[in-house]
Amino acid sequence: MASSRPFRFPRAAPAALAVLAVLLPCTTGCGDTGGLANAGPTPTASGPVHLWPGHKGASVPPADPGGAPPEYVPGIAPVRDENVHGIDPVDLVQAEVKAHPRADVGPDGMPRATAEAIEECGQEGADPKDCPVLTPYYRDLTGNGKDELIIGIRLPEDQMSVRVYTADADGRLNRIMATTQTLVGVELAGRDVILHMPSGLGGYELINAWSWDEKQRSMLPTREQIVRVPAGGSGDAGGSGGAGAS
Incomplete structure (x- = not known):
């Protein structure tokens, strides 16, 4: 004879059913809640390829820990507050000519006729147009918040x-760049001095960028490229104004 008592689930059954009810939807929807999703094919990464890795190339000597010694300009009064705006560019170049008489090559090299013309600059009766020292420019090229003095000698x-030239905290004037080139023009771009030179290839010119190197404490030629000359030729050097400009 069948029992008339109703069937009852075990006590643990309701809890198990509740967990099952939660887990069942996750089998179909949990992939959209923070899981990884397929974004489709991605391009293969491309990096530099070292050509001829077995070839032994030239070695680069280690840098001098002390850097290049500063080349201070003799015969110039101490510079106050690292302010190069108070320096007379003609007096400066004349002091360098006096310190390096008859220099034919190197950073101070120049024709004797040019050196004699520099010595005549500012003299009574001398025509200012005959002075080879051009109008100076000023720009912070070292990043120290102080202007450097940029001089061109024709x-x-x-x-x-x-x-x-830059001035240090002790009032000394330090020449940090000196180069002589056949130039098409000169530009200032940011903290770089850009020299435009004939490349020897028709319709193209050579661009040489000089930048401040903290290790060497001087300006170094850091970039060089050959570029096509736009229609009308190279533009004006521009820069940041003439004498007294910043």
């Missing part, structure tokens, strides 16, 4: 000597 055959 030389024969379209050559120019470009020199840059």
Whole structure:
């Protein structure tokens, strides 16, 4: 004879059913709640390829820990507050010519006729147009918040000597760049001095960028490229104004 008592689930059954009710939807929807999703195919990463890895190339000597010694300009009064705006560019170049008489090559090299013309600059009766020292420019090239002094010296055959000077906290004037090149023009771009030179290839010119190197405590040629000259030729050097400009 069948029992008339109703069937009852075990006590643990309701809890198990509740867990089952929660887990069942996750089998179909949990992939959209923070899980990884297929984004489709991605391009293969491409990096530099070292050509001829077995070839032994030239070695680079280690840098001098002390850097290049500063080249201080003799015969110049101490510079106050690292302010190069108070320096007379003609007096400065004349002091360098006096310190390096008859220098034919190197950073101070120039034709004797140019050196004699520099010595005549500012003299009574001298025509200012005959002075080879050009109007100076000023720009912070070292990133220390102080302007550097940029001087150009006109030389024969379209050559120019470009020199840059900075002052230190002790009032000494340090020449941090000096180069003589046949130039098409000169530009200031940010903290770089850009030299435009003939490349020897028709329709193209050579661009040489000089940048401040903290390790060497001087300006170094850091980038060089050959570019096509736009229609009308190279533009004006621009920069940041003439004498007294910043």
